[in-house]
Amino acid sequence: MELLLHQVLAGLATGGIYACMALAVVMIYQAIDHLNFAQGEMAMFSTFIAWQLLQWGVPYWAAFVLTIAISFLAGVVIERTVFKPIHKAPVLTHVVMFIALFAIINSAAGFIWDFTIKSVPSPFGTQPLFGQRLISAHDAGMIAVTLVLLVLLYLFFRHTRVGLAMRAAAANPDSARLAGIRVGWMVALGWGMAAAVGSVAGMLIAPVVFLEPNMMLSILLYGFAAAVVGGLTSPGGAVFGGFAVGVVENLAGTFIPYVGRELKLSIALFIIVAVLIVKPSGLFGRRVVTRV
Amino acid sequence: MHDRAVAHVKSPPAGTLAGVSLDIWRRLAIAGALAVALAVPFAAKNFFIFQMTLAIIYAIAILGLNLLTGFNGQFSLGHSAFYALGAYTAAIMMEHGGLGYYWTLPAAGMVCFVAGFLFGLPALRLEGIYLALATFALAVAMPQILKSTPLEPWTGGVQGIVIIKPDAPFGLPLNSDQWLYFLSLAVALVLYACAVNLVGSRTGRAMIAIRDHPIAASAMGINVSLYKSLTFGVSALYTGVAGALGAVAISFVAPDSFTFVLAIGLFVGLVVGGVGSIPGTLFGGLFVLFVPNIAEHISKGLAGAAYGVILMLIIYAMPSGAAGLCRLIIGKFVRHGR
Amino acid sequence: MSACLLEATGICAYYGPTQVLFGLDLRLAEGGITTMLGANGAGKTTMLRALSGMVRATGEIRFRGEPVLGQATEDIVRRGVAHVPEGRGTFTRQTVEENLQIGAMSRRDRKAIPGDIERVYGYFPRLKERRGQQAGTLSGGEQQMLAIGRALMLRPRLMLLDEPSFGLAPMIVAEMFEILRTLNRSEKVSMLLVEQNAALALDLADHAYLIETGRLVMSGPSAEIRGDESIRRSYLGY
Ligand SMILES: Nc1ncnc2c1ncn2[C@@H]1O[C@H](COP(=O)(O)OP(=O)(O)OP(=O)(O)O)[C@@H](O)[C@H]1O
Ligand SMILES: [Mg+2]
Numbered sequence: 001m002e003l004l005l006h007q008v009l010a011g012l013a014t015g016g017i018y019a020c021m022a023l024a025v026v027m028i029y030q031a032i033d034h035l036n037f038a039q040g041e042m043a044m045f046s047t048f049i050a051w052q053l054l055q056w057g058v059p060y061w062a063a064f065v066l067t068i069a070i071s072f073l074a075g076v077v078i079e080r081t082v083f084k085p086i087h088k089a090p091v092l093t094h095v096v097m098f099i100a101l102f103a104i105i106n107s108a109a110g111f112i113w114d115f116t117i118k119s120v121p122s123p124f125g126t127q128p129l130f131g132q133r134l135i136s137a138h139d140a141g142m143i144a145v146t147l148v149l150l151v152l153l154y155l156f157f158r159h160t161r162v163g164l165a166m167r168a169a170a171a172n173p174d175s176a177r178l179a180g181i182r183v184g185w186m187v188a189l190g191w192g193m194a195a196a197v198g199s200v201a202g203m204l205i206a207p208v209v210f211l212e213p214n215m216m217l218s219i220l221l222y223g224f225a226a227a228v229v230g231g232l233t234s235p236g237g238a239v240f241g242g243f244a245v246g247v248v249e250n251l252a253g254t255f256i257p258y259v260g261r262e263l264k265l266s267i268a269l270f271i272i273v274a275v276l277i278v279k280p281s282g283l284f285g286r287r288v289v290t291r292v
Numbered sequence: 293m294h295d296r297a298v299a300h301v302k303s304p305p306a307g308t309l310a311g312v313s314l315d316i317w318r319r320l321a322i323a324g325a326l327a328v329a330l331a332v333p334f335a336a337k338n339f340f341i342f343q344m345t346l347a348i349i350y351a352i353a354i355l356g357l358n359l360l361t362g363f364n365g366q367f368s369l370g371h372s373a374f375y376a377l378g379a380y381t382a383a384i385m386m387e388h389g390g391l392g393y394y395w396t397l398p399a400a401g402m403v404c405f406v407a408g409f410l411f412g413l414p415a416l417r418l419e420g421i422y423l424a425l426a427t428f429a430l431a432v433a434m435p436q437i438l439k440s441t442p443l444e445p446w447t448g449g450v451q452g453i454v455i456i457k458p459d460a461p462f463g464l465p466l467n468s469d470q471w472l473y474f475l476s477l478a479v480a481l482v483l484y485a486c487a488v489n490l491v492g493s494r495t496g497r498a499m500i501a502i503r504d505h506p507i508a509a510s511a512m513g514i515n516v517s518l519y520k521s522l523t524f525g526v527s528a529l530y531t532g533v534a535g536a537l538g539a540v541a542i543s544f545v546a547p548d549s550f551t552f553v554l555a556i557g558l559f560v561g562l563v564v565g566g567v568g569s570i571p572g573t574l575f576g577g578l579f580v581l582f583v584p585n586i587a588e589h590i591s592k593g594l595a596g597a598a599y600g601v602i603l604m605l606i607i608y609a610m611p612s613g614a615a616g617l618c619r620l621i622i623g624k625f626v627r628h629g630r
Numbered sequence: 631m632s633a634c635l636l637e638a639t640g641i642c643a644y645y646g647p648t649q650v651l652f653g654l655d656l657r658l659a660e661g662g663i664t665t666m667l668g669a670n671g672a673g674k675t676t677m678l679r680a681l682s683g684m685v686r687a688t689g690e691i692r693f694r695g696e697p698v699l700g701q702a703t704e705d706i707v708r709r710g711v712a713h714v715p716e717g718r719g720t721f722t723r724q725t726v727e728e729n730l731q732i733g734a735m736s737r738r739d740r741k742a743i744p745g746d747i748e749r750v751y752g753y754f755p756r757l758k759e760r761r762g763q764q765a766g767t768l769s770g771g772e773q774q775m776l777a778i779g780r781a782l783m784l785r786p787r788l789m790l791l792d793e794p795s796f797g798l799a800p801m802i803v804a805e806m807f808e809i810l811r812t813l814n815r816s817e818k819v820s821m822l823l824v825e826q827n828a829a830l831a832l833d834l835a836d837h838a839y840l841i842e843t844g845r846l847v848m849s850g851p852s853a854e855i856r857g858d859e860s861i862r863r864s865y866l867g868y
Contacts, residue, residue: 035421082604089611091420092361095369096563099556100603107596161735168721168732175719178682180707180736180784221432228425263440266433273426277417 007250013139015246017208020146020201021216021223022230022238027153027197029232030170031190032083034091037098039198040220041105042078044213046071046199047206048113051120060123064203068196075195079188087187109213120206142204149200150239166190218265222249225272231282240284245272307626314626329477333470341469342541343581348476349538351577352483354561355570356530362568363491364523365503366412367420370427371558373434374404374528376550378535380438383453383545384446393458393540397479400536401529408528412521431555438547452546455539472541479537483530487570490526499523531558564606566615575614633660635788635820636681640689643673643680643844650676651687651844656822658788663814663821665835665852667828673844674824675716678790681822682706682713693788708736712786716793718777722766726757729765729776733783743783750779753809770797774806782813789813791823795830803827807834832856 024043028036036042046067053063082101086093124141157163169176169186176183201223202216209215226245230237245268252267275283307314333341357371381403382396411430418426438447447453460471490496498519501509510516539545557580565576587598610617636658643651651673658664666674680687683703691699698706707713721729730750734743751758754775760768765776774794781789794810795803807830813819825831832838832852840847840855848861855861 035425085608086611089607090567092563092567093607093611095424096560096603096607099560100600100607102600103596103603104600107594107598107600111593111597161731161740164724164728164731165735167724168735171721171723172719174684175715175721176732177684177703178707178713178715178719179732179780180704181732182704218432221428224425225429228422232421263433263436266436269429269433273414273429276422276426277414280417280419280422 003254004251007254008247009135011247011250012143012243013135013246014250015226015243016139016143016146017201017205017219017242018222018226018245019239019242020142020149020204021198021219022226022242023146023149023153023235024194024198024201025220025223025227026230026232026235026238028190028194029227030235031166031194032187033170034094034098035224035227035232036194037095037220038101038105039194040216040223041102041109042071042075042195043198043202043205044211044216045105045109046074046195047120047202047211047215048109050199050203051118051206051211052113054121060121064123067199067203071199072192072196075192076188078195079191083191084184084188087184106213113213115212115214117210117212120203120211122207126207138207142208145200145204146239146242149197150235153197153235162189221265222246222268225269228282229272229275231284234282234284237282237284241282309622309626314622333466333473338467338469341473345469345473345476345541346538347577347581348473348480349534349541349577350558350561350580351574352476352480352537353531353534353558354565354573354576354580355483355487356527356532356534357558357562358565358567358570358573359487359490359499359530360523360527361562362566363496363503364499364520364527365506366415366520366524367424368427368527368555369424369552369559370430370434370555371527371531372550372552372555373427373430374408374531375535375538375554375558376434376438376545376547377407377528378404378532379539379545379550380447380453380535381532382536382539383455386455387453388446393455396536396540397533401533404532404535405525405529407532409521409525411528412524413517415524416517416520428552428555431552435547435551438550447547450547452544452549455543455545457543458540476537476541479533483533484570487530491570495519560603564603564610564613566613569613569615571618572613572615634658635660635662636691636693636822638681638689638691641677641680641687641691642689643676643685643687645676645685649844651680653689654841654844654846656839658820658822659837661814661818661820662837663810663823663835664837664839665823665825665831666839666841667825667831668841668847671843672841674841675792676844677841678713678715678792678822678824681790682711684713704736707784710784710787711790712781712784712788713790714777714781714792714794716796718773720765720768720773720776722764724765725762726765726768726776727761729780730757730783733780736784746783746785750782753782753813754779771799771802771806774798778806778809782817782819786819788820788822791821793824793826795825795827803830810834829856 021040021043024039025035028034028039049070050063050067053066054060058066078101083097086097122138122141124137126136126138128136157167165176165181166186166189168179169181169183170190173183205219206215209219222245223242226241227238228241229244230239230241248271249264249268253264256267309317332344336344353371353375357368360366360368378400381400382393385391385396385399386393415423415426437443439450457468458471459468460466464471466474498509498514501512501514502516502519506516561576561580562573564579565574566572583602584595584599587602588595590598634657636656638654638656641651641654641656642649654677656677666677668674676685679685681691683698683701683706687699689699690697693706693709693711698709721732724732727747730747731743734746737743756772757775757779760772765773768776778794794806798806810821811834814821823831823835832855835852837849838852838855839849840861
């Protein structure tokens with residue numbers, strides 16, 4: 001029983017990472033209707049920027065804010081330059097463009113900062129929380145920041161004009177244009193915000209997994225999985241999905257005999273696919289009704 | 293009954309070019325390509341022959357993916373799993389069963405057909421991005437499964453399996469690279485001919501109808517679930533045969549050759565070749581094999597970036613792939629028959 | 631003849647390679663209601679789309695004297711052209727009130743928006759009752775009211791209305807047309823109305839255009855067209 005509780009706690013701690021990433025994934029999905037496969041790499045690059053700023057002696061929170069701002073701008077610029085020309089192209093073309101972006105960012109990060117791992121400090125410290133070993137102060141801080149981010153995003157989308165304009169542009173672009181909404185810029189804004197949320201995720205994750213160009217590969221996959229399990233249309237669902245995936249992964253690794261540890265990732269993915277098969281739009285997602 | 297549900301089958305464009313009918317041009321193009329393909333092993337160095345063998349193999353794998361995505365509208369970012377399954381089937385049969393490599397091709401095809409069909413059943417419930425994620429999960433899980441302890445006696449774990457490179461049979465005056473090239477070419481010819489026939493058949497029209505109008509197709513009495521799962525099976529069969537050929541050609545299999553990077557590579561090959569185009573898959577095969585090398589050549593440190601930039605430029609230049617570009621160019625010069 | 635609000639000359643429009651409009655001319659008077667009639671597929675919707683920059687078109691369009699052809703839809707809309715599209719363009723997942731707010735999205739005078747929402751509710755009390763409801767769950771007629779309300783939130787000078795009576799019960803149609811007449815008089819909104827119900831449209835409008843397969847057949851004051859037996863028989867079918 002104690003073991004179970006401990007594993008659940010540890011799962012929640014890793015789940016915080018996935019929740020962070022899933023939130024960024026859902027953000028951009030809302031804005032552009034695509035899963036951005038380069039999202040993890042963008043977050044990784046942002047984290048390198050933060051690390052570089054810290055190396056130059058910028059205080060932590062200043063670097064934190066600066067990184068968010070830079071990432072936001074970069075997201076907007078990437079949309080305007082790379083994706084605007086193909087915004088009408090089919091999904092497959094978009095996926096290929098994401099792959100290209102992935103390759104470019106990954107390789108550029110390796111080129112600039114090389115592939116040795118770097119450690120990023122935690123703003124919350126790494127001492128254990130309340131004297132137990134399973135959740136550290138950093139884990140708790142990470143979960144708290146994720147939840148705060150979730151609330152902020154909720155308030156932004158529900159209660160601001162720009163938030164409403166972004167929702168309108170995503171839900172019905174043609175009709176939004178007829179209301180005078182600049183749909184193209186809303187999409188760019190969505191990219192910017194997703195990049196910003198991603199940069200927060202990256203900076204919070206880096207103290208746990210170390211910083212290097214490939215740090216996000218499996219995390220993004222878990223992030224996708226979490227977003228999809230929660231339902232791609234629901235930021236709250238995505239965060240829940242993140243914690244759920246973290247816990248499931250940990251429990252599978254501990255309690256499934258023989259292959260549990262080796263196939264942790266596979267088992268987690270298997271469970272996700274199983275959830276999708278039972279509930280194709282995710283646990284909290286809205287079913288998109290298609291007409292003939 | 294299906295025939296009434298026929299959606300847009302992209303029939304080859306009719307018309308004339310320089311006074312000769314397009315059909316004749318098409319035959320000439322195929323004959324020309326075949327002549328070049330047959331000449332390659334006698335004119336090129338062994339390493340180039342080996343590379344071309346791999347390009348053909350990738351083209352077959354992409355053709356399999358195209359049957360699924362291009363003609364049936366189902367996503368897959370996980371075809372490396374079927375490629376791996378084919379490769380390991382071949383390697384295990386040769387290593388543990390002592391069978392000849394030629395037996396492994398049909399066996400790999402059958403195993404992958406069954407695996408694809410079975411995977412296709414639950415995948416029926418998933419669409420678009422969800423299916424993409426599920427298949428991607430398969431691609432990520434595959435190397436881990438191959439490495440896992442319970443399977444190690446068969447798969448050789450991380451080490452993989454080394455296969456003996458076959459020599460030409462019947463005392464043919466060919467070295468093994470040349471022989472493998474011809475073998476792959478022959479298999480490819482058979483599989484391409486089958487694919488062309490399949491797409492043009494009633495079954496093919498049903499597949500396409502499902503892609504374009506799933507609800508209408510089922511209203512017309514097409515068994516959508518069955519066709520979708522079957523297409524998954526056939527698609528996996530093609531990719532699995534390619535995997536088996538690849539294992540023989542490289543004479544080695546290891547889990548890390550079949551990561552999701554391969555799945556992504558096949559997917560990219562599909563899109564740059566042209567989704568829904570059979571000849572486009574040849575371009576896709578060449579792309580998968582050569583563009584990473586070219587990128588490496590441009591800059592060692594920034595090879596990934598060079599690859600990404602090339603990919604972006606190709607998408608801007610040919611948004612519907614190489615096949616789309618060809619169609620456009622031919623369209624400019626063709627006189628349409630009345 | 632009163633001042634000209636919008637003047638379109640020689641409009642040709644295309645969907646991909648297919649041409650749908652073949653040199654249409656159109657003049658809308660300031661403060662007037664003009665109707666455009668024609669059979670299914672004549673190109674009425676396409677003409678409205680050309681006016682609001684939603685389809686590739688050539689020719690010349692001047693709105694209040696300034697050329698607008700080739701501008702982005704958003705920019706044309708921001709000049710005061712409110713297009714109530716075929717199919718109503720409801721934001722189905724947003725609430726009724728959010729839909730109205732979306733309509734006012736391009737306005738700078740934010741303070742005046744709540745007052746305008748109340749005014750729209752004044753015209754369409756039924757929307758007020760359902761202000762917190764998801765717009766996708768409204769009935770067809772209510773969605774049509776919402777679409778007109780959303781257009782009003784723009785404080786437009788010109789409204790392009792694409793078959794506002796589509797799918798509505800006759801009584802509701804009459805009610806809606808009465809509201810349109812009021813809007814035209816009291817809010818000084820000029821209108822271009824596309825309708826299948828020619829009799830009603832000719833009653834409401836002061837000027838009419840008749841088009842067929844993308845070409846102008848005739849135009850003139852509604853009263854004249856309504857009075858012409860042969861036109862009525864051959865083109866309007868009543
Ligand atoms: N998106 C499109 N792509 C291709 N052709 C189109 C498209 N929309 C309309 N058309 C064609 O353009 C022509 C004019 O269509 P339009 O919608 O303007 O007609 P309409 O007068 O509004 O008809 P209705 O009264 O039925 O609404 C039709 O022949 C139609 O088939
Ligand atoms: Mg119409």
